[in-house]
Amino acid sequence: MSDEFITDGPFTFTVGGRTYVGHFDGSFLDADGNHIPHEVGVALYEASLQDDPAPVPTGRSAVTGEQVFSVSGTTAVRAPRSSMGESELLERHLQRWVKEFPSILGEDVLIVTEEFDRWTTASGDAAADRLDILALDPDGRLVVAELKRHRAPDGVLVQALNYAAMASRFDLSLLAQAHARFLAKNGEEVSAEEAGQRLRRWAPDVSDETLAPCRIVLVAEDYSPVLTNTCMFLLEAGLDLRLMRVGLHEMPGGTHAMTANQVIPVPQASDFMVRPNNERGRASGGRGNPRTERLVESGVIADGTELTITVPNVGEDRASIEAWLREDPERLRTTWHNDAREPIRWELDGSRWPMRGLIRELITRATGEPPRTGIWGPNWLVAPDGRTVARIDRDLREHDEEGTA
Numbered sequence: 016m017s018d019e020f021i022t023d024g025p026f027t028f029t030v031g032g033r034t035y036v037g038h039f040d041g042s043f044l045d046a047d048g049n050h051i052p053h054e055v056g057v058a059l060y061e062a063s064l065q066d067d068p069a070p071v072p073t074g075r076s077a078v079t080g081e082q083v084f085s086v087s088g089t090t091a092v093r094a095p096r097s098s099m100g101e102s103e104l105l106e107r108h109l110q111r112w113v114k115e116f117p118s119i120l121g122e123d124v125l126i127v128t129e130e131f132d133r134w135t136t137a138s139g140d141a142a143a144d145r146l147d148i149l150a151l152d153p154d155g156r157l158v159v160a161e162l163k164r165h166r167a168p169d170g171v172l173v174q175a176l177n178y179a180a181m182a183s184r185f186d187l188s189l190l191a192q193a194h195a196r197f198l199a200k201n202g203e204e205v206s207a208e209e210a211g212q213r214l215r216r217w218a219p220d221v222s223d224e225t226l227a228p229c230r231i232v233l234v235a236e237d238y239s240p241v242l243t244n245t246c247m248f249l250l251e252a253g254l255d256l257r258l259m260r261v262g263l264h265e266m267p268g269g270t271h272a273m274t275a276n277q278v279i280p281v282p283q284a285s286d287f288m289v290r291p292n293n294e295r296g297r298a299s300g301g302r303g304n305p306r307t308e309r310l311v312e313s314g315v316i317a318d319g320t321e322l323t324i325t326v327p328n329v330g331e332d333r334a335s336i337e338a339w340l341r342e343d344p345e346r347l348r349t350t351w352h353n354d355a356r357e358p359i360r361w362e363l364d365g366s367r368w369p370m371r372g373l374i375r376e377l378i379t380r381a382t383g384e385p386p387r388t389g390i391w392g393p394n395w396l397v398a399p400d401g402r403t404v405a406r407i408d409r410d411l412r413e414h415d416e417e418g419t420a
Contacts, residue, residue, distance in 0.1 A: 127197065165235070169241050323397045349396065
């Protein structure tokens with residue numbers, strides 16, 4: 016492709032009787048000013064240079080190369096790419112979807128609040144900033160999410176860094192107050208104390224110290240090379256940063272399919288490899304979850320300890336899950352192995368799992384659907400003394416802290 020669109024611009028070109036605008040930074044707009052995914056814009060521009068333009072591959076994602084198909088019977092049809100702008104959808108719609116499906120942020124998180132704007136400067140003046148989403152992960156760490164319904168402007172990264180800096184000043188008391196206001200806004204009146212208890216049930220180890228540094232998550236339809244390059248640099252420098260890409264595709268009947276994929280950091284090749292199993296486990300095969308590593312290194316749970324699956328009071332279909340587990344007693348039985356990567360053996364079939372992975376699997380099997388909420392595996396596994404693995408870990412931490420006091 017010609018390089019002129021990179022160095023010259025803005026410029027206009029026409030394909031199929033429609034006019035488009037290209038910019039030197041690689042962004043594209045249609046005649047109505049709506050952003051067009053980068054790859055689609057490039058394909059349109061290339062088509063405009065040909066005497067017999069080829070069809071534009073609108074079913075392909077600009078960043079991930081993802082394709083979406085609608086299937087009717089045995090016939091598959093590629094679903095054309097759309098955009099939130101073309102579909103007359105706003106940023107608040109994307110925000111609502113993130114609230115309903117927090118996994119769009121890339122992992123299991125609890126939404127603490129939205130559109131938070133209660134910032135105060137050192138002089139006591141209000142700061143005119145509004146954070147789209149503030150969430151909490153199961154390890155008690157804050158997640159700052161900034162949402163854009165179109166291609167993210169390069170300046171959004173500075174904006175997100177500013178929010179992360181401000182959110183790092185939260186303590187548990189302020190976080191509980193913010194969560195209580197969020198719940199009230201959504202029709203559930205609870206006290207700040209109850210809101211704080213909910214945060215602790217979600218993240219048993221949460222404390223003022225675990226909240227920061229915050230993780231940053233950007234959610235948008237597309238990202239420029241400038242932004243992704245900067246994010247890669249910051250990621251390599253140690254900043255916990257993720258880019259999530261959402262995409263819309265036109266489906267039959269006037270509906271849309273939405274996809275959500277992690278762009279940065281990219282998965283490691285090892286995540287997709289299958290290895291021969293080792294009878295002694297894989298304790299030396301790499302690092303696992305920090306909490307699991309702490310339990311394994313301490314030996315507080317003896318190798319071979321039987322752990323029983325129990326269903327805590329969480330936002331899942333508890334009745335269906337419990338009924339499914341009771342159908343076969345082996346579904347309830349697991350065995351602990353001091354392996355930082357896969358410490359749980361499920362006695363149902365002898366398979367080995369990380370704690371969270373096993374619970375996600377059994378919920379999916381029991382209900383026929385993926386989990387509705389974030390999963391905290393250690394709360395589902397109970398030792399013979401009646402303590403959950405989460406409680407055992409908490410007791411271990413408290414013991415270690417007393418020993419170093």
